[in-house]
Amino acid sequence: MSFLTxxxxxxxxxxxxxxxxxLSCLGIGIGIVAVILAxxxxxxxxxxxxxxxxxxxxxxxxxxxERRNRGPVSxxxxxxxxxxxxxxxxIKRELGHLVRSVSPQVRTTVQMMYGAKNWAGNVQGVSPDVxxxxxxxxxxxxxxxxxxxxxxxxxxxxGTTVRANLFGDDEDPVGKVIRxxxxxxxxxxxxxxxxxxxxxxxxxxxxxxxxTSVHRYLQRSKFNTVNMMNLSLVxxxxxxxxxxxxxxxxxxxxHLADWQDNDFETRDTTEIMNTIGSVTGIVGTLLLIFSVIxxxxxxxxxxxxxxxxxxxxxxxxxxxxxxxxxxxxxxxQFILEAIVLAAVGGAAGVAVGIAASYAVGAAAGxxxxxxxxxxxxxxxxxxxxxxxxxxxxxxxxxxxxxxxxLRYE
Amino acid sequence: xxKIYAIGDEPVHALDGVSLSIxxxxxxxxxxxxxxxxxxxxxxxxxxxxxxxxxxxxxGLEVAKRSPAELARIRCLKLGFVFQNxxxxxxxxxxxxxxLPDLYMGRLNRRERKARAMDLLARVGLRGRELHxxxxxxxxxxxxxxxxxxLMNNPPVVFADEPTGNLDTKSSVEIMNLFTELSDEGITIxxxxxxxxxxxxxxxxxxMRDGRVMRDDRGEGGRKTTEEVSRLVKEALA
Numbered sequence: 023m024s025f026l027t028x029x030x031x032x033x034x035x036x037x038x039x040x041x042x043x044x045l046s047c048l049g050i051g052i053g054i055v056a057v058i059l060a061x062x063x064x065x066x067x068x069x070x071x072x073x074x075x076x077x078x079x080x081x082x083x084x085x086x087x088e089r090r091n092r093g094p095v096s097x098x099x100x101x102x103x104x105x106x107x108x109x110x111x112x113i114k115r116e117l118g119h120l121v122r123s124v125s126p127q128v129r130t131t132v133q134m135m136y137g138a139k140n141w142a143g144n145v146q147g148v149s150p151d152v153x154x155x156x157x158x159x160x161x162x163x164x165x166x167x168x169x170x171x172x173x174x175x176x177x178x179x180x181g182t183t184v185r186a187n188l189f190g191d192d193e194d195p196v197g198k199v200i201r202x203x204x205x206x207x208x209x210x211x212x213x214x215x216x217x218x219x220x221x222x223x224x225x226x227x228x229x230x231x232x233x234t235s236v237h238r239y240l241q242r243s244k245f246n247t248v249n250m251m252n253l254s255l256v257x258x259x260x261x262x263x264x265x266x267x268x269x270x271x272x273x274x275x276x277h278l279a280d281w282q283d284n285d286f287e288t289r290d291t292t293e294i295m296n297t298i299g300s301v302t303g304i305v306g307t308l309l310l311i312f313s314v315i316x317x318x319x320x321x322x323x324x325x326x327x328x329x330x331x332x333x334x335x336x337x338x339x340x341x342x343x344x345x346x347x348x349x350x351x352x353x354x355q356f357i358l359e360a361i362v363l364a365a366v367g368g369a370a371g372v373a374v375g376i377a378a379s380y381a382v383g384a385a386a387g388x389x390x391x392x393x394x395x396x397x398x399x400x401x402x403x404x405x406x407x408x409x410x411x412x413x414x415x416x417x418x419x420x421x422x423x424x425x426x427x428l429r430y431e
Numbered sequence: 432x433x434k435i436y437a438i439g440d441e442p443v444h445a446l447d448g449v450s451l452s453i454x455x456x457x458x459x460x461x462x463x464x465x466x467x468x469x470x471x472x473x474x475x476x477x478x479x480x481x482x483x484x485x486x487x488x489x490x491g492l493e494v495a496k497r498s499p500a501e502l503a504r505i506r507c508l509k510l511g512f513v514f515q516n517x518x519x520x521x522x523x524x525x526x527x528x529x530x531l532p533d534l535y536m537g538r539l540n541r542r543e544r545k546a547r548a549m550d551l552l553a554r555v556g557l558r559g560r561e562l563h564x565x566x567x568x569x570x571x572x573x574x575x576x577x578x579x580x581x582l583m584n585n586p587p588v589v590f591a592d593e594p595t596g597n598l599d600t601k602s603s604v605e606i607m608n609l610f611t612e613l614s615d616e617g618i619t620i621x622x623x624x625x626x627x628x629x630x631x632x633x634x635x636x637x638x639m640r641d642g643r644v645m646r647d648d649r650g651e652g653g654r655k656t657t658e659e660v661s662r663l664v665k666e667a668l669a
Contacts, residue, residue: 027534038522341518344479345580346507346535348500424479428514 028351032358035335046327047367049320050407054371054400055378056316058392060309061400062379065391068302073389075291075298079156081122081255083264084289085109085272087247104285106246107233109275110149113253113268120264122256123151126248128236134188134229136200141187145178145202145229147236147248155254158230159214163196166210166232174234178202179211181226205239207231261290317403320367321411328360328415339419340427353420360412361405368404372397432485434471434642445471446482447642453621455587458614460633461623462664468642470592473623477510477590478502490587507535511581515593517573519565525552525576526561532583551579555609571602578609582618589613591622595629607632627664628657636660638667 036043087105110126128147133140149171152158158165166177180188180195189195195209207229216225237243255264265288272286332339339352347355376392383390434446445468453459453476463469474480475487478494479502487494490509497505506512511532519528529548533539539547552561555575565573574594581589591610595603611632614620624630634654638646646667655663 027537031534034523034527337518338520341514341520342531342535343503344477344506344512344518345532346503346584348503348535350500351503351535425474428479428518 025354028354029358029362032355032362035355036359036362039331042327042331043363043366046324046363047370049323050317050364050367050404051320051371051374053313053316053320053407054368054404055375057313057400057403058372058375058396059378059382060306060313061396062375062390062392063382063388064302064306064309065393065396066379066383066388067305068298069389069391071298071302072295075294078291079252079254080154081258082155082291083253083255083261083268085251085253085268086287086289087249088283088285088287103245103247104276105248105251105272107237107248108246109272110248110251112271112275113251114151116271117264117267120256120260120267121253123154123254125149125152125155125252126233127152127250127252128233128241128247129249130236130240132202132240134184134200134202136188136195136198139188141184143184143227143229145231145236145240147233147240148230148252149233151254152230152252155252158216160211161214162194163209163211165230171232171234174232174238176205176207176231176235176239177210178207178229178231179213180209180230181213181228182215183224183227184229185212202229202231203240207235207239258292261292265290317407321364321407324360324363324408325411325415327363328356328412329418331359332356332415332419336422336427336430339422340424340430343422343424344428349420352422353416356416356419357409357412360416361408364404364408364412365401368401368407371404372400375400432475432482432487434468434475434480435483444642446475449485449639449642449644451637451644451647453619456614456617456619457635458610458620458633459622459635459637460630461621461637461639462625462627462630463639463645464625464668466641467639469623469639471642472639473590473592473621476621477512478505503535507532507584509586509588511584511586511589513574513577513581513589513591513594515596517565517570517577517597519573519576519580521566522564524562524564525557525568525579528565528576529579529583532580536584538584548579548583551582552576554582555579556605569602570598571605574598574602574606575609578606578613582613586618588619588621591620593624594622595624595626603629627660630664631655631657631660636663638664640668 085105087103107126110124113121114124125148130145131142132145133142150165150168153165160179165179166175170177185195188200189198195212198209199206200209213226213228213230218224233248237246253268255261268288269284273284276285278285342352376397379390379392432446432449433444436443436445449472461469461472471480475482478489481495481497485495489505494502494505520531526545526548529551530544533544533547549561552558555578557572557575557579560568560572565576568576594610595606598606607629610620610622622633630636634650636646636648636650637644646663648663
C-alpha cells in the first residue's frame with residue numbers, strides 16, 4: 023500500500039468524524055496560537071524597546087566622569103568633576119576617524135519664566151552636534167550654531183512640553199525672550215517631540231542651550247566641567263576600538279598614571295540592549311515554557327482521542343488486517359491521522375495566532391512582528407507533536423490481533 | 432494441528448490434533464456446536480492465527496511459523512473473508528468498501544480499481560447502489576457488498592464465518608446461491624456454520640467436536656438435503 027494511499031485513508035477516516043477531529047485539533051491549535059502570540063508579542067516588545075533605545079541616539083556612546091564617593095556617600099553617575107568640555111573637543115579633533123560627532127552635556131534645573139507663566143525644568147547645555155547624535159529635530163525656528171556655542175550666546179531651543187507650559191498653544195515662542203534663573207535667553211527654535219522614553223521620562227520637558235552659556239550664566243561655574251559626553255560613532259562595528267581610543271585619550275589628558283584607575287566610564291546602547299535582551303529573553307523563555315506545556319496538553323488530547331479512536335474502530339482495524347493490512351500499514355495509518363490532526367490544528371493555530379498577534383498589537387500599540395520562520399516552526403512543531411503523541415496509540419493498534427479485533431463487541 | 436489457549440491456569444485445547452486437506456475448488460462447510468473448535472479452525476485456515484503445534488500448508492506454502500506481516504500479505508494475495516456481522520466500514524460507500532482490499536494489494540490503478548469494484552457490485556446484484564453507505568443497505572445487501580469485497584483481489588479461497596447468521600431466510604438463500612455460483616466458478620469456499628440448511632449448500636461437510644474432526648463427508652453422493660445434513664451431524668456427534 024503506497025504512502026499516498028494510506029494518507030488518503032487517514033484523511034477519509036478523519037472526515038468520517040468531523041466533530042471529533044475538530045475537537046482534537048483544537049487543543050493543538052490553541053497551543054500554536056499561544057506559541058505564535060508569545061513569539062510575536064515578545065519580538066514586538068523587543069522591537070519597540072530597541073526602537074526607543076536607538077531613538078536615544080545614532081551609534082551612541084556615552085562617557086561619564088567617574089563616580090566619586092565622599093566617604094560613604096556615593097556621588098552618583100556623572101557627578102564627578104573630572105571631565106571637561108576640552109575633553110569633548112579633543113575627542114572630536116583627534117579621533118575623527120572613529121567619532122563622527124561629540125556633544126558635551128551639562129545639566130541644571132532652573133525656574134523658567136515667560137510673562138506671567140513659569141515652569142521648572144531641565145536645561146541641557148549641549149553643542150549643536152546633539153541634534154545628529156540624539157536624533158533631535160527642530161520643528162520651528164532653528165537650533166543654535168557652533169559660533170553661538172563658542173560665544174556663549176544666550177539662546178535656546180525648547181521642547182514641546184516647555185513650550186506648552188510657557189507659551190500655550192497659540193503663541194509662537196520663536197524670537198521670544200524667556201528668563202532662566204533671572205538671565206534672559208532668546209528662544210530660537212522648538213524641538214520636535216520625542217515623547218516619553220523607556221523609563222517613562224518626558225523627553226520633551228527640556229530646554230537646550232549652548233553648554234558654554236549654561237556654564238557661564240546658569241551654573242556660574244569657573245570650571246569647564248561637564249556631566250557627560252554623548253558621542254556618535256562612525257560605525258557601531260568600531261565600538262570596542264572607540265572605547266579603547268577614547269579611554270586612552272582621556273587617560274592621557276587627565277594625566278593618569280598606569281596604576282590609577284580610569285576617572286571616567288563609558289556606556290553604550292548595546293549594554294542597555296543587552297539588558298533588554300536578557301529581560302525579554304527571560305520573558306521569552308517563560309512564554310516558551312508555557313507554550314510547551316500547552317502543546318503537551320494538546321498532544322495528550324490527541325493521544326487521548328487516538329486511543330479512543332483505536333478502541334472504537336477496533337473492528338475496522340481487525341477487518342483491515344483480515345483483508346491484508348500489515349501491522350505497519352495500520353501503524354502508519356494511525357500515525358498519519360494523528361499528524362494530520364495536529365498539522366491541521368497547527369495550521370489553523372498559525373492563522374489564528376497571526377490574526378490575534380495583529381489584534382493584540384493594534385490594541386497595545388505595539389509593532390507586531392510575525393516572522394515567517396516562527397509560523398513554519400509552529401507548524402513543524404505541531405506535526406512533531408502529532409507524530410510523538412500519535413505513535414503510542416498507533417503502535418497499540420498495529421499490535422492488535424485481528425481475531426480479537428473482529429470479535430470485539 | 433493443535434491450538435492450545437491458556438485461559439487462567441487451565442490449558443484449553445481448541446484444536447486437538449486436527450488433520451484436514453482441502454482441494455482446489457471445494458465447497459466445505461465446517462460444522463459443530465459452539466466450543467467445538469470450528470472458529471479456531473477457520474482462523475488458522477484463514478491465516479488470521481497460527482497453530483500452537485503442527486503444520487499448515489496453504490498452496491504448498493508453510494504458514495505455521497509466519498510473522499503477522501507475512502500472514503497479512505498472504506491474506507491479501509490469496510484469501511477473501513466474509514463475516515457474520517459483515518464488517519463493512521461505516522459511513523463509507525459500498526464502492527469504497529469493495530475497493531479496500533486492492534488498496535492494500537496495490538495492484539490496480541485508480542480507474543481499474545473503480546471499474547473492478549463496480550463490476551463486482553453488479554455481479555452481486557447491487558448495481559445502482561454503489562454509493563450507498565452500509566446504513567442505507569439491508570443486511571442481505573451489506574453481506575453482498577462484503578462478498579464483492581472478498582472477491583476484489585481475485586483470491587483462490589474465500590472464507591465465510593456464519594455468513595447468514597444475521598440474515599433472514601430470504602436473504603440467506605440469496606447469499607448462499609451467490610456462494611454456490613462462486614463455487615461453480617472454481618473458487619474454493621470454506622464456510623463455518625451451525626445451521627444444517629445452510630450447510631446443505633456445501634458439497635463437503637466437516638463436523639467437529641472438542642477440537643477434533645468427528646466426521647469428514649466428502650460428498651461423493653451428490654448434493655445433500657437439509658435432512659441428510661442433519662442426520663450426518665447427528666451421527667457424527669452420537
